[in-house]
Amino acid sequence: MAETLRKTVWLKHLAIMLIAFVMLYPVLWMVGSSFKPNNVIFTEIGIWPQQWEWSNYLAGWSGIQGNPFSRFLSNSMIVSIGAVLGNVLSCSMAAYAFARLSFRFKAAAFGLMLLTIMLPHHVTLIPQYILFNQLGWVNSFLPLIAPKWLATDGFFIFLTVQFIRGLPKELDEAATIDGCGLIQIYWRIVLPLAVPALITTTIFTFLWTWDDFFSQLIYLSDVTKFTVPLGLRLFLDSSSQSDWGPMFAMSVLSLLPCFIIFILCQKYFVEGIATSGIKG
Amino acid sequence: MTASSMTKPQKRSKRAKKSAASPNNRAALFFLAPWLIGLICLTLGPVLASLYFSLTDYSILASPNWVGLSNYTEMLTADKLFGTSLKVTFTYVFASVPLKLIFALGVALLLNKGIKGLGIYRTIYYIPSLLGGSIAISMLWRKMLGGDGLVNQVLLKVGIHAPDWVANPKYALYSIVLLSVWQFGSSMIIFLSGLKQIPSDYYEASSVDGAGKIRQFWSITLPILTPVIFFNLVMQIITSFQSFTQAFVISNGSGGPLNSTLMYSLYLYKKGFAFFQMGYASAMAWVLLLIIGCFTFIIFRSSRGWVHYEDGGK
Numbered sequence: 153m154a155e156t157l158r159k160t161v162w163l164k165h166l167a168i169m170l171i172a173f174v175m176l177y178p179v180l181w182m183v184g185s186s187f188k189p190n191n192v193i194f195t196e197i198g199i200w201p202q203q204w205e206w207s208n209y210l211a212g213w214s215g216i217q218g219n220p221f222s223r224f225l226s227n228s229m230i231v232s233i234g235a236v237l238g239n240v241l242s243c244s245m246a247a248y249a250f251a252r253l254s255f256r257f258k259a260a261a262f263g264l265m266l267l268t269i270m271l272p273h274h275v276t277l278i279p280q281y282i283l284f285n286q287l288g289w290v291n292s293f294l295p296l297i298a299p300k301w302l303a304t305d306g307f308f309i310f311l312t313v314q315f316i317r318g319l320p321k322e323l324d325e326a327a328t329i330d331g332c333g334l335i336q337i338y339w340r341i342v343l344p345l346a347v348p349a350l351i352t353t354t355i356f357t358f359l360w361t362w363d364d365f366f367s368q369l370i371y372l373s374d375v376t377k378f379t380v381p382l383g384l385r386l387f388l389d390s391s392s393q394s395d396w397g398p399m400f401a402m403s404v405l406s407l408l409p410c411f412i413i414f415i416l417c418q419k420y421f422v423e424g425i426a427t428s429g430i431k432g
Numbered sequence: 433m434t435a436s437s438m439t440k441p442q443k444r445s446k447r448a449k450k451s452a453a454s455p456n457n458r459a460a461l462f463f464l465a466p467w468l469i470g471l472i473c474l475t476l477g478p479v480l481a482s483l484y485f486s487l488t489d490y491s492i493l494a495s496p497n498w499v500g501l502s503n504y505t506e507m508l509t510a511d512k513l514f515g516t517s518l519k520v521t522f523t524y525v526f527a528s529v530p531l532k533l534i535f536a537l538g539v540a541l542l543l544n545k546g547i548k549g550l551g552i553y554r555t556i557y558y559i560p561s562l563l564g565g566s567i568a569i570s571m572l573w574r575k576m577l578g579g580d581g582l583v584n585q586v587l588l589k590v591g592i593h594a595p596d597w598v599a600n601p602k603y604a605l606y607s608i609v610l611l612s613v614w615q616f617g618s619s620m621i622i623f624l625s626g627l628k629q630i631p632s633d634y635y636e637a638s639s640v641d642g643a644g645k646i647r648q649f650w651s652i653t654l655p656i657l658t659p660v661i662f663f664n665l666v667m668q669i670i671t672s673f674q675s676f677t678q679a680f681v682i683s684n685g686s687g688g689p690l691n692s693t694l695m696y697s698l699y700l701y702k703k704g705f706a707f708f709q710m711g712y713a714s715a716m717a718w719v720l721l722l723i724i725g726c727f728t729f730i731i732f733r734s735s736r737g738w739v740h741y742e743d744g745g746k
Contacts, residue, residue, distance in 0.1 A: 161547075168542055172556045175614065179563065181582060182572050194580050197589070246467040255460035265467070268475050272674050272724060274700060274717035278485060278710045279478035282492065302470025309467065334459045363565040365677045366697075370705060381567040385681070388571050396575065403568035414562050418555065421562075425618050426625035 186400040193396050205397065212398035212405070216386050219375055221402055224383030228362060231296045231379055235361040236354050238300030239308055243353060244346065246303045247312035248338045252324065262313075269306040281370060295371045296364075300357070308353045311424075315349035316342060352424040355417055359410055380406045486715035491708040503715035514716070516691050517699035520605060524695065525672045528612040533664055536619035541653070543620075544627045554621065561617035570611070570681035574598055577607045598682055601692040608678050608693060619664045626660035627653070658739040666731055673724050676701065696720060 177199075184199035186208055196202070215221045249255070250262055284295040303309060319342065327337050343350070365381045372378055378386070384406060387399040414421060461468075486503055488496035507514045543553055563569050576582045579596035587594045597603045634652050643651070676697035679687065687694030687702070700720070704713030 164542060164547065168539075168547070168553055171539065172553060175560055176556060178572060178576055178582070179559065179569075181576075182568075194582075195585065197582065197585050242466040242470075245463045249460045249463035253456045253460045253463065255455055255457045258460075261464070264471070268471070270670070270728070271475070271479070272670075272717070272721055274674065274697065275482050275721050276475055276478035277482075277717065278704055278714050279481035280474060281704075282481075282710075283473070283478070285492065299470065299474055301466060302474060303467035304470045304474050334456065335462075338463070359562070360565075363567070363677075365567055365680070366701075369680075370701075384567045384571065388574075388681070389684075399571070403571060406568050407563050407566060410562060410566070414559075421558065422554065422621060425621045 182400055183404050186397065186404045188397065190395060190397045193400070208397035208401040209405075211395070212387075212402040216383070216390060217375055219378070219383070221383065221405070223376065224378050224380045225405075227293070227377060228379040228381075231293050231368075232358050232361040234293065234297035235300040236357045238297060239303070239305055239357040240350050240353055242301050242303035243305065243308040244312050244343060244350060245338070246309045247316055247346075247349075248342055250309065251313045251316035252321075252337075252342070253334070265306045265309055268304075269310065277370075284371070290371055291373050291377060292371075293377070296361070296367055300361075305357070308357070311352060312346060312349045315346055319345050348420065348423075351417065351420050355413055355420055356424065358413065362410060482714045482717060485711050486718050488711045489709075490711040490714070492710055493708060496711065499711070503712050504719070506712070507715065507719065513691065513694065513699060517687075517694045517696045520687075520692065520694050521673060521675075521696040524605060524609060524612075524675065525669060527606070528609045529665070529668045529672055531609070531613045532616045532668060533619060533661065535613060536616040536664070537623050537657075537661075539616070540620045540623035540627060541649075543624060554624065557620055558617035561615045564611065564615035565677065567677065567681060570678050573607065573611050573678070574682045577610075599689055601688075601690040604683070604689055604692045608675075608682055611678050611682075612672070612675070619668065622664055623657070623660060626657050630656050655740045659741060662731070662735050662739045666728060669727055669731070670724055673720065673727075 180199045181197075184201055185193045185196075187201045187204050187206070188196060188208075189203060189205045190208075192202075213221050215223070246265075250258070250265070280295075280299075281290075284290055287294075289295050289298075323341050323345070324337050327341050332340065363381065368379050368382055372382060375386070384399070384403060387395075387402060485496060487498060487500060489499050489503075490496035539557060543550055543557075547553070560569075577597035578584075579599065581597075583597065584594045595603065597607045630653065634656075635648055638648055638652060674697055675695055679693045679695040679698050680701075683689075683693045683698075685698075687698050696716070697720075700713050700716045703709045703716060
């Protein structure tokens with residue numbers, strides 16, 4: 153009895169590991185291929201390079217069409233960090249109002265906010281483009297950053313509202329008695345306590361902005377303004393069979409920030425997804 | 433209001449006036465200001481504007497002329513590619529969403545029963561969801577499933593001569609479906625947390641009564657999990673209808689071969705930003721909203737029949 157039980161446990165582990173291996177294989181193969189010489193990339197099925205070729209990274213880093221890859225990286229960083237700061241501040245402000253203040257039309261405003269989460273971005277896409285075009289913002293980072301400072305990602309407001317509602321109200325009341333105004337309560341009491349929600353907001357805003365291809369494709373046209381996704385696409389467009397190595401190398405590099413954040417903040421990922429259903 | 437007017441005579445009780453019960457309209461306006469500006473300028477205004485543009489022939493180059501419903505009638509009667517893009521998108525949604533959820537549930541069940549190393553497995557299975565939205569992975573996919581790509585090299589080893597998956601109109605869309613199913617990790621994590629909520633005495637009681645594993649799955653696990661399945665289903669359908677990046681990269685922006693990967697979003701993008709038919713693209717956006725709305729409504733309506741809540745109520 154115990155023997156068959158142990159056998160089924162082993163079988164289960166084996167199945168789980170096998171599926172995991174098959175799933176990760178493409179990614180591992182890409183990482184391996186980024187160190188292989190160009191002529192063997194598509195003939196070698198194995199992951200481990202038989203001969204290490206570091207030049208792929210040098211060639212990729214030197215960039216494309218006179219633009220070093222570091223430019224794409226720094227552009228992406230500017231956009232992503234700008235978006236994160238905007239989302240964290242504007243969404244937490246709105247969340248504080250919804251969770252702690254009483255005001256007229258609160259229920260209606262909250263309902264409206266939830267509705268905007270469900271709205272496909274296609275519906276606002278063209279008027280937004282026209283608006284930003286008239287402001288002269290097209291081909292700059294502003295259309296990618298400014299909306300985040302205006303709390304357009306209702307999802308993060310909702311997430312933070314839920315979190316703040318779980319915080320004890322006594323702290324706010326004690327602070328009021330001590331003479332704190334609402335702004336001070338928000339800044340000194342609620343924000344520090346809501347750090348887990350702010351970290352979740354930070355992580356997912358960063359990842360989504362980093363990977364956001366559609367808006368960057370629409371709003372950025374000048375190669376010097378290109379972000380990592382657009383830069384990679386340049387590689388794809390202009391690469392012949394012979395330089396897949398550098399492209400894979402830069403692909404690996406582009407995934408690295410996401411991966412590092414994931415490893416550092418795993419706990420927030422699992423909790424964020426499990427409690428609120430964030431799409432990863 | 434009454435609480436604050438009662439304290440009015442005492443000047444020094446200004447602080448008490450701010451107690452939680454009294455309304456703080458002005459403060460709320462301050463905290464909500466960014467959101468309100470965004471709501472009006474970037475959401476509500478654009479929603480109305482897009483409805484208006486959808487009734488015009490607007491291109492960014494010339495001012496809009498009112499054309500009534502002709503964008504919509506063109507879509508339904510004259511524009512063959514519109515029909516194609518609908519068919520492609522429906523095929524994609526109906527193939528990828530169920531497969532993804534079945535995989536997610538299956539692996540979650542495998543991982544659930546107190547297995548050792550759950551944390552590591554969960555991490556590994558989540559990695560595709562983490563990276564899958566990126567351009568890098570879409571490019572890898574395109575190259576992996578290409579004529580002489582990794583997949584065909586492996587198949588060749590076992591003696592199968594396979595076609596170029598992404599260049600063949602029969603298979604190209606399914607290579608994108610595969611990419612979507614590959615990212616089942618985040619749904620799986622939601623299933624795992626749902627499975628954790630099921631009290632173990634349900635299983636103990638039923639095995640005393642002689643129920644086998646399969647019987648337990650159908651009469652305990654699955655019914656209790658229906659709210660989670662419902663949630664995953666709604667989220668996946670909404671996002672799948674809007675899928676863009678993967679089709680764009682794998683078909684190199686064309687929706688090819690032979691329009692077999694011309695997803696709705698991709699066609700909308702082409703109409704609006706390649707041909708500058710922004711009125712038409714706006715109309716397409718409204719049709720998409722309508723389609724997603726209908727689906728969400730149908731799932732919500734049907735959920736009364738198949739979603740079970742533990743408290744037995746609404």
